[in-house]
Amino acid sequence: MKALLISRDSQLHAEIASQGAARMPPLSIATRASLPDALDRLPPEPPALVIIDASYSEATDADLLDRLGKHYAAASFILLTGAVQQQDLLIRAMRAGVREVLQLPLVHLAFHEALDRIATSAGIVPLRDGKVLAFIACKGGSGATFISTNFGYALATLADKKVMLIDLHGQFGDAALYVSDLKPAMTLSDVCSQIARVDGPFLESCLVHVAPGFGVLAAADDPGNAGNLKPEQMDTLLRVARQHYDYIVLDVGRQIDAMSLRALDNADAIYPILQLALPDIRDARRLLDIFRSLGYPLENTRLIVNRYEKGGKLRLRLQDLQSALGAEVLHTIPNDYMAVTDSVNQGVPVLQLSRSSAVARSLAELVELLTARRVPESKGLFDRIFGRGDSDV
Ligand SMILES: Nc1ncnc2c1ncn2[C@@H]1O[C@H](COP(=O)(O)OP(=O)(O)OP(=O)(O)O)[C@@H](O)[C@H]1O
Ligand SMILES: [Mg+2]
Incomplete structure (x- = not known):
């Protein structure tokens, strides 16, 4: 959204530029020092939003504001007022069509709320700012595909989120089959080969739709095509996906290649999946060493222990695991052979098939952990779904 900021305060310029840049879509801001300056030097493209800092205003500014209002009749106006309220200017501003008046120093929340109101009345649907969460198996068969698909x-x-899962297995990708019996019409390689036309509706049409808010982009199943994928295509795919989904869940295969590496570079959080067995721990250490050498921030990499069996000794081992690997254990998923095998064999999410199973409860807890959806004064998401006060995990 094009905006014009009229202020001689360079700190305010920087503050509004950084708040504006964080919005979806971002504000692209031109600045002018004063109202006469704004009228003398009209920006080449008319702004959709004009923000006027009235803290230094003079008696003649009310007339200039009128002129500016007429000049940008289609624009929305925000007036920023200083400690001293200029009643006359305020009244004239209202008459000139200014609907939003904010006090300086700027309260960021109030600023964003005003921008939201303006965007809504202008019919602008805010784009999403999705998070990329990568699930990666430390060892073959650790459970990354089961967890990522069922978590998605x-x-x-x-949590009522719009979620897309990307199956990054270079070969033998089967994420879609874990939660659906539909055959994918399109795969990751089909999307990448048409990357120039990727937008929200196109992406949505390429997914296997598992639930109204959940779709899976199947793996590039043909190894010949998989070799043609370019890491820059992954950047574009994830950038577009972030604008249209709340979460992009990655099922990263065991084999790290150029594509999965680029996807990991883009990830907001990485969850290595491992079981509490020595070979898994050894491979987890190797994987974490790779992440360290790549400069991934440690706080974004948290472990998920799968097929976890409760018990006093194991509780200690979880702590050992954390200190041995130098990474935090985010969550444990219980060993639940029957529920998981039934779900995987039928291609039906475990939450749908065995809602009250230990593993389904544990996945609900993981949703709660990662979305911070627990409302302090009410029962948590987990409790509301399962109607219980405590967890058995
Ligand atoms: N919590 C669990 N309890 C019981 N069985 C599980 C659990 N998690 C996964 N499994 C079983 O382990 C098997 C391997 O899981 P999955 O395919 O998700 O692993 P992966 O890490 O994706 O393996 P790959 O390296 O082949 O991609 C599945 O067939 C599933 O039945
Ligand atoms: Mg897998």
Whole structure:
């Protein structure tokens, strides 16, 4: 959204530029020092939003504001007022069509709320600012595909999020089959080969739709095509996906290649999945060493222990694991052979098939952990879904 900021305060310029840049879509801001300056030097493209700092205003400014209002009749106006209220200017501003008046120093929340009101009345649907969460198996068969697909489903159905899962297995990708019996019409390689036309509706049409808010982009199943994928295409795919989904869940195969590496570079958080067995721990250490050498921030990498068996000794081992690997354990998923095997074999999410199973409860807890959806004064998401006060995990 094009905006014009009229202020001689360079600190305010910087403050509004940084707040504006963080919005979806971002504000692109031109600045002028004063109202006469704004009228003398009209920007080449008319702004959709004009922000006027009235803290230094003079008696003649009310007339200039009138002129500016007429000049940009289609624009929305925000007036920023200083400690001293200029009643006359305020009244004239209202008459000139200014609907938003904010006090300086700027309260960021109030500023964003005003921008939201303006965007809504202008019919601008705010784009999303999705998070990329990568699930990666430390060892083959650790459970990354089961957890990522079922977590994606849980996130969409329990937390009402719009979720897309990308299967990054270079070969033998089967994420879609874990939660659906539909055959994918398009794969990651089809999307990448048409990367120039990727937008929200196109992406949505390429997914296997598992639930209203959850779709899976199947793996590039043809190894010949998989070799043609370019890391820059992953950047574009994730950038567009972030604008249209709340969460982009990655099922990263065991084999790290140029594409999955680029996806990991883009990830907001990485969750290595491992079981509490020595070979898994050894491979987890190797994987974490790779992440360290790549400069990934440690606080974004947290472990998920799968097929975890409760017990006093194991509790200690979780702590050992944390200190041995130098990474935090975010969550444990219980060993639940029957529920998981039934779900995987039928291609039906475990939350749909065995809602009260230990593993379904644990996935709901993971949703709660990662979305921070627990409302302090009410029962948590987990409690509301399962109607219980405590967890058995
Ligand atoms: N919590 C669990 N309890 C019981 N069984 C599980 C659990 N998690 C996964 N499994 C079983 O382990 C098997 C391997 O899981 P999955 O395919 O998700 O692993 P992966 O890490 O994706 O493996 P790959 O390296 O082949 O991609 C599945 O068939 C599933 O039945
Ligand atoms: Mg897998």
